[in-house]
Structure formats: structure tokens, C-alpha cells
Amino acid sequence: MERKWRKIWGLIGLLLLNFVNNVSSLSLTITKVECVYEIVRSEGDIVSGNFVVVDHHIFWSSDHPGIDFSITSPGGDILHNLKGTSGDKFSFKAPRSGLYQFCFHNPLSTPETIALYIHIGHIPNEHNLAKNEHVDPINVKIAELREALEAVTTEQKYLKARDAVHRRTNESTKKRVIGYTVGEYILLTIASVLQVVYIRRLFSKSVGYNRI
Amino acid sequence: MSGNAKLRRSVMFQAVPLVVLMLASSNAPVGDAIWLNVPPTGTKCVSEEIQSNVVVLSDYVVVSDDHGHVPTISAKVTSPYGNNLHHKENVTHGQFAFTTQEAGNYLACFWTDSHTRGAGEVSVNIEWKTGIAAKDWESVARKEKIEGVELELRKLEGAVEAIHENLLYLRDREAEMRTTSENTNARVAWFSIMSLGICIVVSGSQIWYLKCYFQKKKLI
Numbered sequence: 001m002e003r004k005w006r007k008i009w010g011l012i013g014l015l016l017l018n019f020v021n022n023v024s025s026l027s028l029t030i031t032k033v034e035c036v037y038e039i040v041r042s043e044g045d046i047v048s049g050n051f052v053v054v055d056h057h058i059f060w061s062s063d064h065p066g067i068d069f070s071i072t073s074p075g076g077d078i079l080h081n082l083k084g085t086s087g088d089k090f091s092f093k094a095p096r097s098g099l100y101q102f103c104f105h106n107p108l109s110t111p112e113t114i115a116l117y118i119h120i121g122h123i124p125n126e127h128n129l130a131k132n133e134h135v136d137p138i139n140v141k142i143a144e145l146r147e148a149l150e151a152v153t154t155e156q157k158y159l160k161a162r163d164a165v166h167r168r169t170n171e172s173t174k175k176r177v178i179g180y181t182v183g184e185y186i187l188l189t190i191a192s193v194l195q196v197v198y199i200r201r202l203f204s205k206s207v208g209y210n211r212i
Numbered sequence: 213m214s215g216n217a218k219l220r221r222s223v224m225f226q227a228v229p230l231v232v233l234m235l236a237s238s239n240a241p242v243g244d245a246i247w248l249n250v251p252p253t254g255t256k257c258v259s260e261e262i263q264s265n266v267v268v269l270s271d272y273v274v275v276s277d278d279h280g281h282v283p284t285i286s287a288k289v290t291s292p293y294g295n296n297l298h299h300k301e302n303v304t305h306g307q308f309a310f311t312t313q314e315a316g317n318y319l320a321c322f323w324t325d326s327h328t329r330g331a332g333e334v335s336v337n338i339e340w341k342t343g344i345a346a347k348d349w350e351s352v353a354r355k356e357k358i359e360g361v362e363l364e365l366r367k368l369e370g371a372v373e374a375i376h377e378n379l380l381y382l383r384d385r386e387a388e389m390r391t392t393s394e395n396t397n398a399r400v401a402w403f404s405i406m407s408l409g410i411c412i413v414v415s416g417s418q419i420w421y422l423k424c425y426f427q428k429k430k431l432i
Contacts, residue, residue: 146364149372163386
């Protein structure tokens with residue numbers, strides 16, 4: 001039932017759409033390990049993407065170890081391995097088709113949110129097709145143009161995510177400036193009032209007349 | 213991995229009737245989806261920060277290894293203000309589409325149902341399309357009677373417009389952030405000077421008050 005449904009969708013897709021984009025842009029919350037899988041339909045496709053750690057709570061120092069990221073091919077080889085990052089871009093040519101695994105590992109116990117964007121780009125070329133058909137060069141050019149535009153979109157998604165992180169930092173700085181300054185004023189006034197009260201008590205008659 | 217083998221088989225199953233169509237179009241089709249593993253307990257949520265007035269289209273299917281027992285999941289989609297946009301229980305596949313009314317974080321959560329629990333992690337195939345990717349090109353092609361290269365170029369034009377919109381959005385955000393930064397910069401300067409001023413005023417008033425007090429007490 002599921003396969004038949006998929007087959008129908010595939011046929012409709014082929015009939016009316018020559019080229020469907022393969023993009024996924026999501027935010028995930030990572031507690032320990034989270035893996036996202038994508039299918040690469042043909043060997044030689046360029047898989048590109050980026051991820052940004054959005055929920056980076058820096059309280060006192062920027063001593064957060066970061067997030068570990070790895071990409072595993074369907075054959076089990078690790079294509080990309082990054083330790084302790086707060087965001088990065090990746091791009092590789094898929095050595096084979098199949099299910100690719102993009103895994104995040106959070107070394108700390110606080111959950112982190114990650115904005116992930118993956119794009120799988122396919123340019124039709126001579127290798128994938130049978131002998132008695134040829135690839136129309138205009139379709140190849142259109143595919144290349146599309147891939148170039150997708151590269152721009154990928155960069156924009158990265159910029160958007162980084163802008164969101166920057167905005168968070170800015171708002172946090174604004175709140176800290178106001179909060180800590182007002183708190184500082186209040187504490188200063190309270191401390192000086194307490195000082196005065198204490199000195200008054202030292203000199204009051206009832207406490208110690210001849211102590212001073 | 214048996215899942216991979218089944219996947220290849222299902223792809224091959226589709227390939228035979230599609231080769232005929234591929235000969236005609238000579239453009240290999242590329243579908244889009246990501247796989248997630250929903251844990252047996254707890255929910256798996258994905259979210260995206262979306263602006264207002266954007267079309268969101270999504271399809272989710274449970275991918276199962278053995279066909280005798282297909283696990284079911286429940287899905288819930290909420291808007292940033294908490295409105296429930298889609299809620300389904302005990303399904304193996306579903307889809308939802310909506311146009312965003314407000315800008316913010318849209319959350320889609322999946323969890324396994326209580327009766328299919330114990331089967332381990334359930335793989336869910338999620339297709340999530342927003343904005344230009346969710347545009348219905350078939351109806352555009354039908355309505356304007358264009359096809360082939362012209363349709364492809366029209367899609368490229370749509371992609372370029374989306375890039376332009378994104379750039380304008382980023383520019384606006386940068387302008388807002390620049391305002392906030394400059395505000396904070398000015399505030400830091402003012403508040404530090406005011407802090408110095410308050411310090412001087414407070415200590416001055418302390419000294420003056422104590423002087424008055426001691427004079428009253430005839431200690432000076």
C-alpha cells in the first residue's frame with residue numbers, strides 16, 4: 001500500500017516536474033545523540049549543507065566544548081568528522097547512492113538546538129543513462145544554473161541561522177547591561193544606607209556610651 | 213543493513229516503469245525527504261523559524277522493515293503562539309499544509325503510540341517544504357500552458373526571487389541589530405557615567421548626613 005502510494009507519487013512527479021529540489025532545513029534539539037538520514041539517489045551527487053548551534057548558552061565564559069558532528073556513508077565510512085564546533089558548512093561528492101547519516105553528539109547534558117540545512121544536488125550526466133539516450137545539453141546547463149542558485153540559498157540559510165544567534169547574543173547583552181546596572185545602583189544605595197545606619201548605631205547612646 | 217536493502221528494492225521497483233519516462237524527459241528525478249528515528253518513549257520534535265505568509269507543505273510516512281506490523285505514530289504541529297495546526301494519532305502516514313500567519317518557530321512533534329511501543333525506534337520519513345519549494349508548479353504549468361525548458365526557467369526565476377527576498381530579510385535584520393548594538397553601546401557609556409555620578413552623590417550625601425548627625429550629637 002505504501003509502496004504503491006510512493007510509486008504513484010513518483011510517476012506524477014516525473015510526469016509534471018522535471019527536476020524537484022532536494023532540500024531539508026530543520027532545527028533539532030539534541031540531548032545526547034541525534035541522527036538525521038537522507039537518501040542520495042545517484043552516485044556523484046554533491047551533498048552540501050551547514051549547521052549552526054543556536055542555543056549556545058554562554059553564561060560566564062565561552063568554555064562550551066561544542067557539538068560533535070559526523071557524516072557516515074551507507075557503506076559505513078565516516079566522511080566528515082568535526083569535534084567541538086558551534087556551526088560549520090560541509091560539502092562532498094557522494095561516493096555511492098544510499099542512505100547517508102548525519103549525526104550530532106552533545107557532550108554536555110544541557111540540550112542544544114541546532115539549525116540544520118542539507119541540499120543534495122544532481123546534475124544529469126552521461127554516466128547514469130542507458131546507451132540509446134542522450135542528455136540534452138540545455139538540461140545540463142539548467143541543472144548547473146539551478147545548483148549555483150541552490151549554493152546561494154544554502155549560504156543564505158547559514159547566514160540566517162548565524163544572524164539568529166547573533167541577535168540572541170545582542171538581546172542578552174542589552175538585558176544584561178540594563179539589569180546589572182540598575183542592580184548595581186540599587187545595591188550601591190542600599191550599601192551606603194546600611195553604612196550610615198551602622199555608624200549611627202555605633203554612636204547611639206543606648207548601645208555603648210563610652211565604647212568609642 | 214536490511215533497511216537499506218529494502219530501500220534499494222523499493223527504488224528498483226519504481227525504476228522500471230519510470231525508465232520510460234526518463235527517456236522522454238532526460239532529467240533524473242530527485243525526491244526530498246529526511247529520515248528521523250522516533251524513540252519508543254518521548255517525543256521527537258523538529259522546528260523551523262518561518263516568516264509570516266509562507267506556504268508550508270509536509271508529508272510524513274512511517275518506514276517499516278517488516279510488513280506484517282507497521283508501527284503507528286502520532287504527530288502534532290503547533291504555531292509559535294501555541295495554536296494547534298495539525299494533530300493526528302495512530303497513523304502510518306499523513307500530510308499537512310498551511311500558510312503561516314505569524315512569524316516564529318513552528319514545531320512538529322512525533323511520538324510513538326502506546327500500543328506499538330516496545331518495537332524500538334520507529335523510522336519516519338519527513339518531507340518538509342517551505343516557501344518556494346512548496347510551490348505547486350504543476351498547476352502553474354497547466355494554467356499558463358508552459359512546459360519543458362520554459363517551466364524550468366520559470367522555476368529558476370522563482371528561486372532567484374526567493375533569494376532576493378531572503379537577502380532583503382537579512383538586510384532588515386542586520387539593520388535592526390545594528391540599531392540594538394548602537395543603543396547598547398550608548399547605554400553602556402551613559403550607565404557607567406551615571407554609576408560614577410551616583411557613587412559620588414551617594415558618598416557625598418553620606419558624608420554630609422554624618423557631619424550633620426555628629427554636629428547634632430555635639431561630637432564634633
